[in-house]
Amino acid sequence: VRQVVMAGRASAPALPVSGDRYGLSTVGLSYPFAAAIAKGFSDAAARAGATAVVLDAKGGVQKQANDIDDLVAQQAKGIAIMPIDSMVAQGWVERIGRRGIPVASVAALIGDPRTRDVRDVYPGLTALVSQDEVSAGEAAGRLAATLLPKGREARIAVIEGAAGYPEVEQRARGFRQALDTAEVRYRIVASQPGNWSSEGGEAACQNILTAQPGVDLFFSEADDMVIGCARAVRAAGSRARLVGMGGSRLAIASIKAGAVDGTVCFKPEALGALAFEALRRAAHGEKADERFLTYPIPAVTRANVDACVGQW
Amino acid sequence: MSGQDWRRIFGLREAGVYYALALLIAVLAGIAANRGLPAYISGQNLGNIAYQASLVGIMGVAMTVMLITGAFDLSVASVAALAAAVLIALAGQVGFPAAAVAALCTAGAIGLLNGAIVQFVGINAFIVTLGTLTAVRGLVLILTDGRSLMVERPEVLAQMLAFESGRVSAFWVLLVIGAAVLGYALARRRRVPAGIGGVLLVASAAFAGQDFTLAAPVLYLALFTALVGFVLRFTVVGRRVYAVGGNAEAARLSGINVNAYRIGAFALSSVAAGFAGILFACRLGAINPTALQGAELTVIAAAILGGTSLFGGAGSVVKTVVGALLLFTLTNGFNILNLGANYQGLIEGVVVVAAAAIYTVGAGRARLLKGAAA
Amino acid sequence: MSGQDWRRIFGLREAGVYYALALLIAVLAGIAANRGLPAYISGQNLGNIAYQASLVGIMGVAMTVMLITGAFDLSVASVAALAAAVLIALAGQVGFPAAAVAALCTAGAIGLLNGAIVQFVGINAFIVTLGTLTAVRGLVLILTDGRSLMVERPEVLAQMLAFESGRVSAFWVLLVIGAAVLGYALARRRRVPAGIGGVLLVASAAFAGQDFTLAAPVLYLALFTALVGFVLRFTVVGRRVYAVGGNAEAARLSGINVNAYRIGAFALSSVAAGFAGILFACRLGAINPTALQGAELTVIAAAILGGTSLFGGAGSVVKTVVGALLLFTLTNGFNILNLGANYQGLIEGVVVVAAAAIYTVGAGRARLLKGAAA
Amino acid sequence: MPILELQGLTKIFPNGTVALKGVDLSVEPGTVHGLLGANGAGKSTLIKILAGALEPSDGRIEWLGEARSWNGPAAPRAAGIATIYQHVPLVPTLSAMENILLDRGGMWRADAAARAKVRAVLADMGEPFPADTLVQDLPIGKRQMIAIVAAIAADAQLIIMDEPTASLAGYERDNVYATIRRLKAEGRTVLFISHFIDEIMALTDAVTVLRDGRAVLDARTADLKETDIADAIAGRSVAALRRDRRDRNFGDTVLDVRGLTAPALAPTDLTVRAGEIVGIAGLLGSGRSELLHAIFGSDRQARGAVLLDGQSVPRRTDEAVMAGLALVPEDRAKQGYVPLLSLADNIALGDDLSLMQAPGRERAEATAAIERLSIKVRDADALPTELSGGNAQKVVIAKWLKGRTRMLMLDEPTAGIDIGARTDILRLVRTLADEGLPVLLVSSEFEELIAICDRILVMRDGCVVSEVDPATISETDLILAAGGSRVEFSEGMTA
């Protein structure tokens, strides 16, 4: 009878209890990017015959702290953290480390993101599995450099995420560095938050276009915002070019349709899988020489958009 | 018309939110001009603000009715996201109109459920709609499986985009509404504010000219506001809505079916949220699971800035829309002036309190004392 | 003691939230056992739940006082974040104790400001605290420059960690509180619920044994709840708090300084939020600018789940804490059972409404009608 | 055949209170039928059942010869029964006119015909209130009138009035009397509840007296004397309140008010000596309540000096209470008690200055007060909302019957209180004064003022216009002094 009940649960959300348990604490599973990381993590676990315990911090640091306590209490074999806040997460890494559980960081580094280089992995971490936000910004900047008008100072507007997120500054920093390296003459005429959402990006671009009708290029720090921004640009009859970041399915579709000029291709599922593998190896006592794990993050345009499969 | 009536109508208490909006726009226009930016008060920019405020406005109008009946709905943003998800999920198979109807029905069903639980089980509306806020967002997650959904069929997508991004000549809209309001003002003497409103509308039609167009959501907002405002102001149903919120016991003893009105308000709120969700989904033909998260507080803030009482019995839908415009004018101003993101929160909070202060202080000490007692 | 009294005290209406929590724990323990997971009802796990609920509990207790006086505070989460930011920013220079005092003073000042605006300018508490929610979060962003801050000096950090992560033997805490409650129950006959509570506490002390320790925040929560509960239940101040919320005008005419009580409630709410912020900062030794965003709704939900009225005049701090425990037991259960994230929202929403239903339905039709009128 | 007949009507509230224990009542068409009874006798409960606002536990209602059972208040309205409730339920955020039209169906708010009809009724009644003012801005007396107009405009065959005159004074009462006569002349039936036996004698054709949920007297008014009714209400014989002519020696000046002014109050000076009862007479809206609130400090716009035993009292209610001032406000539900606190807690609200609550002492005091004021209630743990109107009023008075009170101000303390309790309360006030407590008493019952006051101040339009000696003035002269007309009054009472 028990078997029948368990079989009946196959479609139920909970994964069957089998093999070792590996935990992933995400920032929030209603964010598609995080959900895709979780999918990569769970799929990899399933392939390895382990159980993935994926927790949803719903965007709250405090909830994430609780989640990590719960994972420790459940004696997970390895814990991956997708930290909501990099500085705050330092304490968690140490706390988990004291229990001897391997811990990896996914999608963001641990430590002060302003001073610590992403490749300088925080002591105590088994692995840091991430794209480098600054170099992602650089990829976007290099792409932008090719789109800007030549022979005059280009006017650029940056659509930031929201105040208080370190990526906001990192991506913008990389973006500017690449433009500087490319020796483009440019001026950032506006830098406004789009709250990571399409409607926020649309409103910000609409409003910026009112104040600065001659903007040549909008750099949106996330794909959702670039899509909204594209609508605003089209509605205002502006000729501004649009560069996003993230490689979401929607952005890929928009690039194919010609509404957006380019984006930077992130692969969250790959991140999840890499993190799981790193933890599994560490749990089985294998030593790894490289603790920073990443994957190539190319900028894509309409010409090479097929190289990027939207994973979120 | 006596001097006292004039003072009342143009006094801060009645017209405070209009003054607050006008003041904000004037300040922003002044700063923009001072910095050598393009004219702030342009048809284009004002149209943008109206467009950005339209979804919150539509939900705010229904929320106002809700608040007037003395209840509360925190679930609107989740319901809007659910309607959007249903639309996107179904549109590919059944086409846009059928999917839109399904989305509205889903939203309406949740409204009825909310209302039934509040009225028949008797649980506080705050906790019920907080529960449905969470539960409905959960449904959105289940429906989207935590990923962004998009409409794949291009002809359906085109239909949806057309529904949302059509533009109408503002000239005719303003002229027709203005004439209607003026006509009303003339038909009954003593209706000075309506008369002024009508004149303003017709004047702005002439000012804007025939080239200036409005986005479809703005038109939908205007129509919905006019309809709800009309029902509240001129029909017996409207009177009963105010009575249910002002004193439910008095309403019941007057033979009004309080349950029906309250549940109806929940349904209206959810259907309006569903419609806002449809407009949202039609913007991009796509939806992500976190869409519109947190919008409920903006919606309620718009209504309360417009002077609607949290305790029921008083409120005006037009002022709610003005409240929403005020909130979005503020972000528009931040963007135009390129104010640093870190400073926006502080300024926004202060402006919201100051705007509310304008008419509260205007209402004078007498009401203050009563208000303190209430 | 008559049968009717018994029925009342153990009836769903009075004790509903306790039953809801017990039921939830029983269901979770059952499922966990069925799936072969480690025992759900262990000191460790229950301690975890209490620890996780402690910040919301502390804010919820103060929020309950706020709601009893008939006001409302949406700004608690922002205030907590500000206090945390002040603490972290100053601790490096002036040391932990001085920085903590500064943080509490900052929080208290914002509470006084909130209260003064609500009482003297007469603006609705909802809109004022929505404004300060935004403005104070803006201050946090300005203070931190949008980045996370952390304490650099190791000895200060150690002090802070010690303040938050010290553990006390639960045995003594439970025993002392249990004995006090029992003593009270014996001193006055007829206090059956207190008696039962005392017996339960002493029994769990015996059950837990001397090895079982409680995290410091849980102790702070217990002390704060006991203190506020005592003041509300046994002092004249407490009675006046209820009177102010139940009928402000009658309270004023009875010689109660309504303004002082209301403003005091705002100050208490903010100071408690500030203390929660300090615990938060000490827990992490760092603060991110978006910390605790959205926690205000959880805090209010805990209070309302505990049966506190949104309209003032009724409420119990112990039940608020139980409401908070209920909410955190739920997420703890999700984590333990590894329930798919997509389904959590739906289940959480349904459980919240169901928990509220337990005691509302228990209150029966009579109250339902009154509730509809309120 | 009676238009309305009740048989064995019973009502048991969920908390176990048996409000009606099988009442039989029959009302003849075209008559004015009086319903009387002590506070808590069950009058309001009875009419709420008739109006469909409460469901009877048992019994039978026959309307126009047909057995009916209402489900909700809409049915009796449709059947031609209009009701004025004791605690007038109005929507504060709507205008008076909208409130009157609240039960109308139809489509448009601005239904011209309906409005015209209401305006006609208003004109008939001498425009008792501005129709377009929001109800929340109207004082309690005007609100009472709104309910009366609403019931009359509803064009019903039976009009039930639950203490319609309790919050009215002078000419407004006369208005109501005239209206009732007109209704009767039109062939309508009125069921009239009142604690004023003179009203009952002058207006009604038949009376029923309830006591403890039973009808104890049912007779034609013409066959009864006032004392019969009073005795039936109280269940004992009630001695009429009569002025005792003893000469009193008053102590020193306790309350000294100098140049006190407020928006609705001209600068006023007055003094009250220890042991003295100073009455304040005036018409509705003459500023009597305003004066008391100004003295008490609850009107923050009031300016001027208030000295208690020579000490200046700061203009705040908490300071005033500390100093020993006490005010029993006129609107008990809104200003008097806290509905969610028990009677014991409500009564304790006025005096606690200590830190800890003292449940034992407070309960004993509350129980003593319940005894002393004969409050009809289960015990001191009951909530004020469970009480009948008059009993709730007594709770508010009980709040201030403390040793600490040095100056007692009463605003319409007997409004809605039955004849037995009224005499008790007035005797109590007299006793308190004789023990040395100075009292300021506002009442629209000039008879009461004359009976127990040592001096009467007359107010008109926010001004104290004269001071009269109750020993020498007659009731009609006092009414004249207050600005009412003697002719109207005597017509009102006797025609």
Ligand SMILES: Nc1ncnc2c1ncn2[C@@H]1O[C@H](COP(=O)(O)OP(=O)(O)OP(=O)(O)O)[C@@H](O)[C@H]1O
């Ligand atoms: N909602 C209620 N719940 C419980 N008991 C009630 C309720 N309403 C009234 N009672 C009780 O029913 C009895 C009759 O009350 P009712 O209001 O009918 O008295 P009344 O004759 O109108 O008195 P009054 O002259 O003071 O208005 C009283 O004992 C009262 O306490």
Ligand SMILES: Nc1ncnc2c1ncn2[C@@H]1O[C@H](COP(=O)(O)OP(=O)(O)OP(=O)(O)O)[C@@H](O)[C@H]1O
């Ligand atoms: N809430 C209010 N809003 C506006 N005017 C008021 C209010 N209360 C009283 N007034 C006005 O103030 C004046 C004095 O009223 P007050 O209540 O003191 O008179 P009163 O003699 O006590 O009459 P009542 O018998 O109504 O109590 C009146 O003109 C009245 O209309």
Ligand SMILES: [Mg+2]
């Ligand atoms: Mg009564």
Ligand SMILES: [Mg+2]
């Ligand atoms: Mg008065």
